[in-house]
Amino acid sequence: xxxxxxxxxxxxxxxxxxxxxxxxxxxxxxxxxxxxxxxxxxxxxxxxxxxxxxxxxxxxxxxxxxxxxxxxxxxxxxxxxxxxxxxxxxxxxxxxxxxxxxxxxxxxxxxxxxxxxxxxxxxxxxxxxxxxxxxxxxxxxxxxxxxxxxxxxxxxxxxxxxxxxxxxxxxxxxxxxxxxxxxxxxxxxxxxxxxxxxxxxxxxxxxxxxxxxxxxxxxxxxxxxxxxxxxxxxxxxxxxxxxxxxxxxxxxxxxxxxxxxxxxxxxxxxxxxxxxxxxxxxxxxxxxxxxxxxxxxxxxxxxxxxxxxxxxxxxxxxxxxxxxxxxxxxxxxxxxxxxxxxxxxxxxxxxxxxxxxxxxxxxxxxxxxxxxxxxxxxxxxxxxxxxxxxxxxxxxxxxxxxxxxxxx
Amino acid sequence: xxxxxxxxxxxxxxxxxxxxxxxxxxxxxxxxxxxxxxxxxxxxxxxxxxxxxxxxxxxxxxxxxxxxxxxxxxxxxxxxxxxxxxxxxxxxxxxxxxxxxxxxxxxxxxxxxxxxxxxxxxxxxxxxxxxxxxxxxxxxxxxxxxxxxxxxxxxxxxxxxxxxxxxxxxxxxxxxxxxxxxxxxxxxxxxxxxxxxxxxxxxxxxxxxxxxxxxxxxxxxxxxxxxxxxxxxxxxxxxxxxxxxxxxxxxxxxxxxxxxxxxxxxxxxxxxxxxxxxxxxxxxxxxxxxxxxxxxxxxxxxxxxxxxxxxxxxxxxxxxxxxxxxxxxxxxxxxxxxxxxxxxxxxxxxxxxxxxxxxxxxxxxxxxxxxxxxxxxxx
Numbered sequence: 047x048x049x050x051x052x053x054x055x056x057x058x059x060x061x062x063x064x065x066x067x068x069x070x071x072x073x074x075x076x077x078x079x080x081x082x083x084x085x086x087x088x089x090x091x092x093x094x095x096x097x098x099x100x101x102x103x104x105x106x107x108x109x110x111x112x113x114x115x116x117x118x119x120x121x122x123x124x125x126x127x128x129x130x131x132x133x134x135x136x137x138x139x140x141x142x143x144x145x146x147x148x149x150x151x152x153x154x155x156x157x158x159x160x161x162x163x164x165x166x167x168x169x170x171x172x173x174x175x176x177x178x179x180x181x182x183x184x185x186x187x188x189x190x191x192x193x194x195x196x197x198x199x200x201x202x203x204x205x206x207x208x209x210x211x212x213x214x215x216x217x218x219x220x221x222x223x224x225x226x227x228x229x230x231x232x233x234x235x236x237x238x239x240x241x242x243x244x245x246x247x248x249x250x251x252x253x254x255x256x257x258x259x260x261x262x263x264x265x266x267x268x269x270x271x272x273x274x275x276x277x278x279x280x281x282x283x284x285x286x287x288x289x290x291x292x293x294x295x296x297x298x299x300x301x302x303x304x305x306x307x308x309x310x311x312x313x314x315x316x317x318x319x320x321x322x323x324x325x326x327x328x329x330x331x332x333x334x335x336x337x338x339x340x341x342x343x344x345x346x347x348x349x350x351x352x353x354x355x356x357x358x359x360x361x362x363x364x365x366x367x368x369x370x371x372x373x374x375x376x377x378x379x380x381x382x383x384x385x386x387x388x389x390x391x392x393x394x395x396x397x398x399x400x401x402x403x404x405x406x407x408x409x410x411x412x413x414x415x416x417x418x419x420x421x422x423x424x425x426x427x428x429x430x431x432x433x434x435x436x437x438x439x440x441x442x443x444x445x446x447x448x449x450x451x452x453x454x
Numbered sequence: 455x456x457x458x459x460x461x462x463x464x465x466x467x468x469x470x471x472x473x474x475x476x477x478x479x480x481x482x483x484x485x486x487x488x489x490x491x492x493x494x495x496x497x498x499x500x501x502x503x504x505x506x507x508x509x510x511x512x513x514x515x516x517x518x519x520x521x522x523x524x525x526x527x528x529x530x531x532x533x534x535x536x537x538x539x540x541x542x543x544x545x546x547x548x549x550x551x552x553x554x555x556x557x558x559x560x561x562x563x564x565x566x567x568x569x570x571x572x573x574x575x576x577x578x579x580x581x582x583x584x585x586x587x588x589x590x591x592x593x594x595x596x597x598x599x600x601x602x603x604x605x606x607x608x609x610x611x612x613x614x615x616x617x618x619x620x621x622x623x624x625x626x627x628x629x630x631x632x633x634x635x636x637x638x639x640x641x642x643x644x645x646x647x648x649x650x651x652x653x654x655x656x657x658x659x660x661x662x663x664x665x666x667x668x669x670x671x672x673x674x675x676x677x678x679x680x681x682x683x684x685x686x687x688x689x690x691x692x693x694x695x696x697x698x699x700x701x702x703x704x705x706x707x708x709x710x711x712x713x714x715x716x717x718x719x720x721x722x723x724x725x726x727x728x729x730x731x732x733x734x735x736x737x738x739x740x741x742x743x744x745x746x747x748x749x750x751x752x753x754x755x756x757x758x759x760x761x762x763x764x765x766x767x768x769x770x771x772x773x774x775x776x777x778x779x780x781x782x783x784x785x786x787x788x789x790x791x792x793x794x795x796x797x798x799x800x801x802x803x804x805x806x807x808x809x810x811x812x813x814x815x816x817x818x819x820x821x822x823x824x825x826x827x828x829x830x831x832x833x
Contacts (some may be wrong), residue, residue: 069795074824074828078828085761088799121829236710241729276680284601284680292568
C-alpha cells in the first residue's frame with residue numbers, strides 16, 4: 047500500500063518533503079526554464095509517497111512522488127517530470143479520459159496517448175525527461191494531434207499486435223481518471239483549478255507577446271483555453287432556429303377563427319392567435335472557387351436542422367454563380383444539382399430568392415464569400431450566411447453569418 | 455477585503471462534485487428568491503429535484519408546463535366586468551397568492567414558443583400574472599432542455615435569459631446509482647438570517663469596483679444566437695450576481711457553488727473574469743508590503759504565494775530604488791525557509807535589477823546553494 051507521506055507546498059516545511067530533497071532545485075529549474083508555467087508548477091501540492099515507483103498526479107492538483115526514484119534524477123530531470131505532469135493537469139486529461147470512455151483496461155494506452163500529446167511540444171523545446179518518454183513518432187503518428195487521435199491509433203495498433211505497450215510511467219489519476227490507492231481526498235476545487243488553468247494560458251500569451259518564445263503547440267492551447275472555438279454546426283443551428291423563431295414569433299391576431307377562450311366571456315368575440323409558418327430558400331454558391339465537400343457538409347447540416355424544425359418540405363434550393371438557376375424543391379441534400387461555374391454574384395442569388403412566390407421569409411446563403419453583396423438587407427426577408435472555408439472574407443453587416451470550416 | 459472572500463476559503467472542501475455544487479447553488483438561489491433556470495438533458499431528474507426541494511421546504515409547488523400554454527395564460531384572461539376588462543389570473547397563481555409563499559416551477563421553458571416566452575418576461579422577474587402580483591416570497595424556478603437535445607426546442611430569447619440565473623444540471627453516474635439505491639436527495643435550501651440582505655451593499659461595491667476596471671463587461675449583449683440563450687452581463691444580471699454572492703456568503707456555500715451562481719448570472723466569460731479578479735484582490739498589495747516588509751503574510755497555496763512574491767519583485771523591478779530593493783530582499787528572505795523555490799524564482803528577478811552602488815543584502819546568500827543546485831548559477 048502507501049508508505050509514509052509528507053506534504054510540501056505549505057509554509058513551515060523546509061527543504062523537500064519526506065526525502066524529496068531535490069524538489070526545490072527541480073521546481074526552481076523548471077520555473078526558470080518555463081517561466082510561463084510558474085503558476086502551474088507552484089500550484090501543484092507535492093506529497094512524498096514511498097513505494098509507488100514513480101511520480102503521478104491526481105485531478106485535484108496533488109503530485110505524489112516516490113523519494114527513492116526521484117533521488118536518482120538530476121534537478122533538470124525531476125523538473126522535466128514536474129512540467130510533464132503539470133501539462134496532464136492543464137490539458138485536463140483525466141476529464142477527457144472519462145469523456146472518451148476509458149476503462150481500466152485501456153488506461154495504459156490512454157496514458158501513452160496523453161504523454162505523446164504533451165511531449166511533442168515540450169521535448170523539442172528542451173525538456174529533459176528520464177527514461178524513454180513517449181513521442182508520437184514512436185507509433186508512427188504526426189506531431190501536434192490530440193490525445194484522442196493518438197489513442198485511436200494506439201488502439202488499432204494494439205489490436206493488430208495483440209499485446210499491451212509498456213508505459214513510460216504511471217502518470218496517475220490526473221492522466222487517466224482511474225483512482226489510485228494513494229490519492230488523498232479533497233484537493234483543489236474545480237473552479238479554482240479552472241482559474242489556475244486560465245492564469246497559465248494568460249501567462250503563455252503574455253510571454254509570447256513579450257520577450258520570450260513559446261512552442262507553437264502551447265500557444266495554440268492557450269488561445270483555445272481563453273477563446274474556445276465553437277463548433278460551426280452549433281452556431282449555424284442557433285442562427286437558423288433564431289431566425290425561424292423570430293419569423294414564427296410574429297404572431298398576429300385574427301378574427302377569421304374564433305379564440306378557444308371565447309366560451310369564457312360570453313357576448314364578446316375574441317380573436318384567435320395565428321402563427322405564420324416560414325417559407326425558406328437556400329442559395330448555394332456554385333462558382334469555380336467553391337469546395338464541393340464543404341458545401342455538401344453545410345447543406346446537409348441546414349437540411350437536417352430544417353427537418354428537426356418540421357420545415358424540410360418547404361425547402362427550395364437555388365444554385366447560383368454569376369446568375370441564379372431556377373429553384374429546385376428538394377427533399378434531400380443529395381438531390382441538389384449544382385449547375386454553375388465561373389464568376390460569382392450572390393446579389394443575383396438573393397434577388398432570385400426574393401422573387402420566389404410565396405416569398406421566403408428566410409434565405410440561407412452558402413458561399414465562400416468572394417462575391418459582391420447587395421448594399422442593404424432585402425426588405426422582409428432574413429438572410430443567414432454560411433461562409434465556407436478558413437479564409438472567407440466577412441459577410442455584410444446586415445446579415446447574420448456563421449463560419450463553416452473543415453477543422454472544427 | 456477578506457470578508458467577501460470568506461467562501462473562497464472553502465477551497466479545501468472535500469468531495470465537491472459538480473452535481474452537488476449545482477444542487478447547492480440551486481438552494482442558495484431559491485433562498486435568495488432569485489429566478490433560477492436549470493439546464494439539463496431530459497430525464498436527469500430536474501423536475502423531481504425541484505419538487506422534492508419544495509416538499510422539504512414545506513412549501514406549495516405549482517408546476518406550469520410552459521410549452522403547452524398560451525400567452526394569455528401568463529398575461530391573464532380578459533373578463534368583462536361592468537365597464538372594465540379585468541385580466542383574470544389562472545388558478546395556480548391565485549393558489550400561490552393565497553398561500554403567500556411557495557415555489558412556481560416553470561417546466562420545459564425552452565420548448566415554449568417565442569410568443570409564450572415573451573408573456574413570461576413579467577412573470578419571471580416581477581412575479582406578475584394578469585392583474586395579480588404574486589407575493590415576493592414566491593420562488594421562481596424553471597427547467598429547460600438544451601435546444602440541441604430537445605427536437606422541438608427554441609433557444610431562449612435574450613431578454614428572458616437575462617432575467618434568470620442559469621445552472622447546468624449534470625448528473626454523475628455515481629449520483630444516479632446512489633439515487634436509485636437510496637432515493638433522490640432533495641437539494642437543501644439554506645436558512646438565511648433575517649438580515650442577510652444587509653451585506654448586499656458590500657458585494658455591490660465589489661461588483662462596481664470590478665466594472666470600473668473592466669467597463670466593457672458592464673453590459674455585453676450576446677453577439678451570436680448560440681450565446682443568447684444563456685446568462686450575459688447587463689446591469690440587471692450584475693445586481694443579481696451581487697445578491698447571489700450575498701446569499702452564498704450568508705449560507706456559507708462552497709466555492710464551487712459560488713462560482714456556478716456568478717457564472718450562471720452574468721455568463722461564463724464575464725463570470726470567470728470577475729471570480730479571477732476577486733481571488734486576485736485577496737493578494738497583498740506589493741506597495742504596502744515594500745513600505746512595511748514585516749507585515750507580509752505568505753499565502754497558503756503555492757500558486758498564490760508565487761503570485762504574491764512575483765508581484766512584489768515586479769513592483770521593485772518597475773522602480774528599483776535602493777530602499778525598495780532592500781525591502782524586497784527582506785520579504786524574500788523571510789519566505790526562504792518555507793518556500794525556498796518560490797522565493798528563489800522571485801529572487802532571480804530582483805537580482806537583475808540591482809540599483810547602482812547598493813550593497814548586496816545578506817539574504818542573497820540564502821538562495822545561492824539552491825540556485826547552484828538548479829544549475830542557474832556558475833559554481
